[in-house]
Amino acid sequence: MGISKIDKMQNLSKNQQIIFDLIDKSSxxxxxxxxxxxxxxxxxxxxxxxxxxxxxxVEIGKIHKIESRNAFIACHNSSCQVAKATAFxxxxxxxxxxxxxxxxxSKYLANFKDKDGMKYSKYNLEFFGLCKKCR
Amino acid sequence: MGISKIDKMQNLSKNQQIIFDLIDKSSxxxxxxxxxxxxxxxxxxxxxxxxxxxxxxVEIGKIHKIESRNAFIACHNSSCQVAKATAFxxxxxxxxxxxxxxxxxSKYLANFKDKDGMKYSKYNLEFFGLCKKCR
DNA sequence: TAACACTATGTAATAATATAACATTTATAA
DNA sequence: TTATAAATGTTATATTATTACATAGTGTTA
Numbered sequence: 001m002g003i004s005k006i007d008k009m010q011n012l013s014k015n016q017q018i019i020f021d022l023i024d025k026s027s028x029x030x031x032x033x034x035x036x037x038x039x040x041x042x043x044x045x046x047x048x049x050x051x052x053x054x055x056x057x058v059e060i061g062k063i064h065k066i067e068s069r070n071a072f073i074a075c076h077n078s079s080c081q082v083a084k085a086t087a088f089x090x091x092x093x094x095x096x097x098x099x100x101x102x103x104x105x106s107k108y109l110a111n112f113k114d115k116d117g118m119k120y121s122k123y124n125l126e127f128f129g130l131c132k133k134c135r
Numbered sequence: 136m137g138i139s140k141i142d143k144m145q146n147l148s149k150n151q152q153i154i155f156d157l158i159d160k161s162s163x164x165x166x167x168x169x170x171x172x173x174x175x176x177x178x179x180x181x182x183x184x185x186x187x188x189x190x191x192x193v194e195i196g197k198i199h200k201i202e203s204r205n206a207f208i209a210c211h212n213s214s215c216q217v218a219k220a221t222a223f224x225x226x227x228x229x230x231x232x233x234x235x236x237x238x239x240x241s242k243y244l245a246n247f248k249d250k251d252g253m254k255y256s257k258y259n260l261e262f263f264g265l266c267k268k269c270r
Numbered sequence: 271t272a273a274c275a276c277t278a279t280g281t282a283a284t285a286a287t288a289t290a291a292c293a294t295t296t297a298t299a300a
Numbered sequence: 301t302t303a304t305a306a307a308t309g310t311t312a313t314a315t316t317a318t319t320a321c322a323t324a325g326t327g328t329t330a
Contacts, residue, residue, distance in 0.1 A: 013278060013325095032316065046281065051317065056278090067202035068259065070287095070316065089249055100249055108243055112262070114224055114235055120262035124203065127247070127255035148296090148307055167287065181310065186288065191307090205287065205316095 012062075018042050019053040020074070023063055029071030029097050058083055066090070066097055068126050077101045084122045085110060091131035100127070147197075153177050154188040155209070158198055164206030164232050193218055201225070201232055203261050212236045219257045220245060226266035235262070 012020055018039055023030055030038075036050045044050060054072060057063040061083040063072050068090065075083075077099045087100040087109075109123050147155055153174055158165055165173075171185045179185060189207060192198040196218040198207045203225065210218075212234045222235040222244075240260075248254050 015279075047317070048281085048319095049279070052278080067261075089253070089255060098249075102247075102249070105247060109260075109262075112237075112240060114233075114237070114262075116267065118224070118264070118267070120224060120264035122263040123260060124263075125244075125258060125260045126202070127244075127249075128257040128259075129253070129255035132251065132253070150308075182288070183290090183310085184308070187307075 012057075013053075015044055015049055016053045016056055018044065019050060020057055020062055023057075023072055024074040026073075028095070029066050029069060029073045031069075031071045035072075064088075064099070066126065067124060069095070069097070071097075073097060073099070075099065086123070087125040087127070089127045089129065089131075091134055092128050093130055093134040096131050096133075098131075100125075147192075148188075150179055150184055151188045151191055153179065154185060155192055155197055158192075158207055159209040161208075163230065164201050164204055164208045166204075166206045170207075199223075199234070201261065202259060204230070204232070206232075208232055208234070210234065221258070222260040222262070224262045224264065224266075226269055227263050228265055228269040231266050231268075233266075235260075 019035055022035060022038055032047065032050050032054060035054075036044065036047055039050070054063070054065075058065055058072075061075055063074050064083060064086050065072055066088060085106050087102070087105060089098045089100055090096075105125075109125065111119070113119050154170055157170060157173055167182065167185050167189060170189075171179065171182055174185070189198070189200075193200055193207075196210055198209050199218060199221050200207055201223060220241050222237070222240060224233045224235055225231075244258050244260065246254070
């Protein structure tokens with residue numbers, strides 16, 4: 001009668017919950033020190049407390065890191081299996097980031113084989129361009 | 136009788152050439168401060184000198200930044216149009232990075248449209264897994 | 271319950287990555 | 301040649317991330 005991994009994913013610790021809530025309600029990706037500044041009133045004082053929570057949230061797939069921006073957004077895509085398959089579009093003017101949810105794309109990438117016939121279990125894809133507003 | 140952009144790409148400045156040579160002959164991606172350490176004997180003393188050369192080399196497509204690793208490798212792929220379309224495989228154990236050269240993949244991604252029918256002019260894709268040696 | 275393993279937290283210090291600001295020099299084009 | 305753009309040199313500082321060590325909570329199981 002163990003607790004499954006799925007169940008565990010829903011029981012965030014105190015710091016994890018505070019930081020997830022902040023990221024989840026944000027309309028844009030947040031940087032670690034922006035997060036730190038915003039949660040200091042809740043008792044989280046040190047960078048490490050933020051980075052530890054971020055690491056865990058990324059690990060369980062609740063948030064993703066936008067590598068080219070060193071920033072974090074909440075996952076809104078049920079099909080990215082625990083952070084293993086992520087794709088984003090990034091506007092180079094306003095910096096708006098949107099998670100891409102495309103069955104075709106994820107299928108294509110999950111099945112992609114390199115020259116040696118090797119498949120990869122995990123990927124991150126970042127598209128760049130101009131969003132509707134900024135065109 | 137102007138000099139074309141292609142020609143310009145081959146005339147690197149002194150610092151750019153020193154830093155490109157180092158990256159080009161490296162068997163692994165190099166980090167900015169590793170580069171700095173290695174070119175100090177050649178008179179490049181400050182981080183900014185390195186970052187400026189790196190920025191330029193990325194811009195003209197001679198090198199690429201591996202975003203998830205904050206490291207740089209030389210481009211060995213004639214088909215990545217001036218750094219606008221890059222794909223890499225990264226071994227999560229030995230950290231070996233290989234640039235992927237796949238006409239199918241680049242065609243698929245160059246033509247990918249999101250839900251709004253929008254195409255993107257630029258992308259970076261990083262695959263993660265275990266390389267042959269580390270399996 | 272007691273002992274254990276595991277996860278999370280708190281705190282200080284510091285490492286690693288990257289940019290701002292300003293002065294000067296070199297290369298290129300008109 | 302003169303204007304312009306590109307590159308360099310230098311100092312200081314901003315931003316991002318980790319090491320090391322001590323403590324506390326949570327769940328498991330003997």
